[in-house]
């Protein structure tokens with residue numbers, strides 16, 4: 290992973306995104322609190338997805354994502370209340386059966402899980418990229434790269450668009 294550095298909410302700088310002795314843990318819970326989980330370490334990437342699927346699923350104009358290796362995520366309570374819907378094989382969207390609150394989305398083909406930034410409020414959200422910007426309905430002028438679809442290393446075209 291090279292020597293890139295990501296700063297966690299506690300101010301500790303983790304190098305390379307791999308586990309050190311004291312990993313930072315971020316706690317999340319669904320809308321009603323029946324489902325609780327935690328993610329530990331450092332996200333692989335953070336940003337905004339503008340795709341039609343994320344917008345319809347979330348009923349919002351944009352999805353703020355944080356991507357993690359699957360083993361960084363641990364459901365600590367209410368795992369039996371989690372249900373899944375996969376409209377496509379690349380996204381298994383998870384929610385709480387009791388309150389309908391969204392939790393996270395598994396991306397098995399990428400080997401990553403998207404824990405919605407809104408679900409882990411103690412994480413310092415530092416978006417690095419916008420993806421699927423060709424489908425955007427809310428244009429965000431923040432100077433961050435706007436990928437037409439996905440970065441090349443994630444199977445996309447790698448093409449960027451103007452804001």
Ligand SMILES: [Zn+2]
Nearest residue numbers: 319321385388
């Ligand atoms: Zn719930």
Ligand SMILES: [Zn+2]
Nearest residue numbers: 338339340343
């Ligand atoms: Zn999306």
